[in-house]
Amino acid sequence: MGAVDRQACSTAAELTRSAAHRIVIVGGGVGGLGLATRLSETLGREGLAKIVLVDRWPTHFWKPLLHEAASGQLDPATHQLQYAVQAQRYGFEFEQGELAALDRAQQHITVNALHDADGREILPARQLGFDTLVLAMGSVTQYFGVPGAAEHALPLESVAHAEAFRRKLLDTCLRANHARRARTSQAHTPVSINIVGAGATGVELAAALRDTVRLLKRYSPFALDPVHDFRIRLIESGQRVLPGLSDTISTRAQRMLENLGVEVLIATRVTEVRADAVLTDDGAPLASDIAIWTAGIAGPPVLRTLDGIAVNRNAQVLVNRTLQCTNDANLFGLGDCAACPSDTAGAFLAPRAQVAHQQALFLARALRCRVAGEALPEFAYRDAGTLVGFGREGTIGSLSSSLLTRPVFVDGWLATAVYKLIYRRHVMTLTGFARMALDTASHWLRRRVHPVIRLH
Incomplete structure (x- = not known):
């Protein structure tokens, strides 16, 4: 064995003999679960670190598929991965619950108690100590203070939201079908679905819903005409759909949506959402049986309360190019909940699944350097x-x-x-x-x- 190999083995043995480095990852999305799995295969398996994953849900679901779950074309139960099973397979620990508090001085977090549907306590509030804390909590819907939006427009953040939308869609279709058969005063009123926000989620949901209403016609309880009995609107305040992408993609996307029969309203700002209508700055109220909001995101509100960690106006954790929080080197942020600098001065990386995936790969290497006491590399995003x-x-x-x-x-x-x-x-x-x-x-x-x- 060479001198370099003997030195590496000696260093590893010293780290193993000392207390294992405690890495707590809050959030089991694309980035958080991927990071927990990779770290467990390396630092965890070598006994150099103890990895704990915290999430409020018991299962992982890939968020880019939510529009398919919401439209009823995918059963989320068949695409979910149980955190407890993943933890058993790869050797990390899983704690179910919501992050409630952070004590940076004592280096521990508090996880809220977990309750069942009847309000009975399943697990008490817990404190988890850490040497390194990774915040990978994803995002929540940003309603921009629009009156009635939070009350009457469904978000699309989780499987629970997708299921709520799907259930409401089926109920609305049954109601409309009965009105036509009974020839009530509502017999000729189309089902109106308003999607606020023409980013990728809104665009894909609009297209998926057009497929869904076409497929529903096969079944007698939903004998509605997919063209005349449905009105699907996509409302965007900007000048074009998919504003974050190129003009070529945006133009082609709008043409494809119109071919599907989706009504696209651009340069239209929503001013209020009511139970039966969406109001815009264009004038007349838009009839609305179902409204869903995909117009913007922000970091989870709890991030504003966590022991003075630096966040931006959207409640995203401010991180530097090593993904460390700008005011605490023991804290890291990745994915949608983190504001990570891009190559453009003053700009931040967009909240996308591939960003979180690359950041997880990066941190799997960087945290190995941190445990070994080495300098951390800097994250460089490569747009695929x-x-x-x-x-x-x-x-x-x-x-x-x-x-x-x-x-x-x-x-x-x-x-x-x-x-x-x-x-x-x-x-x-x-x-x-x-x-x-x-x-x-x-x-x-x-x-x-x-x-x-x-x-x-």
Whole structure:
């Protein structure tokens, strides 16, 4: 054995003999769960660190699929990963509950008590000590102070929200179908669905809903005409849909939405949301059976209360290029809840799944350096492009790589294939190739045995 190898083994033995470094990760999304899994395979397996994952839900669901769950074209139960199972497989600990408080001086967090549906306590409030704390808590809906929005417009942050929307959609369709059969005064009034915000989530949801109402026509309880009995609006305050993407993608996206029969309202600001209408600065109220808000995000409100950690006006943790909080080197932030500097002066990285994924990969390496007492590297984001799905209309977007001088526009079968592979790569990252392959096969078989739309 060489001198370098003996020195590395000696260093590892010293770290093992000392108390294991305590890494607590709050949030089990794309970044948080991926980071917990990777750290457990390296530092955890070597006995150099103890990894604890905290999340308020018992299961993980890939958020880019929420629009499919909300439209009823995907059963979220078949796409969820149980944190406790992942923890057992990879050797980290899982604590269910919501982050309530942080004590930076004593280096511990407080997790709220967990209660059942009847209000009985399942788990008491707990304190978890840490040497390194990673905040990966995702985001919440930003209503921008619009009157009635929080009360009457559904958010789309979680499986629970997707299920609430889907249930409301089915109930509204049943009500409308009965009105037509009974020939009531509402018999000729279309079902009005208003989606506020034409970012990727809003655009994909609008397209998915058009597919859903077409599929519902197959079943007698929903004998509604998918063209005349539904009015799906996409409302955007900016000058175009998908404002964060190129003009080429935006123009093509709007044309595809219009081909699907989605009414696109751009440069239209929502001023109020009521139970039965959405009001805009354009004039007349827009009838509304269901309203859903996909117009903006912010960090979870609890981040504003955490022992003086630096946050921006959107309650996102301010981090530097090592992803450490700007006023506490023991705290790290990643994903939607973190404001991470981009290469453009004064700008921050957009809240996207690929950002969180790359940050998790980076921190898996950086925290190994931290445990070893070495200097931390700096995070560098590499944009791989963006793809947006339009159901039966296909997929469009752009792909980027270090081999290309600029992003390349893609559509057709190639864009659709890459779009589907992104999720499979995520599953493989968490579970390995064999489980991913079995999971893919089970979903393929399920879609050929069960209805393509959820009716209950």
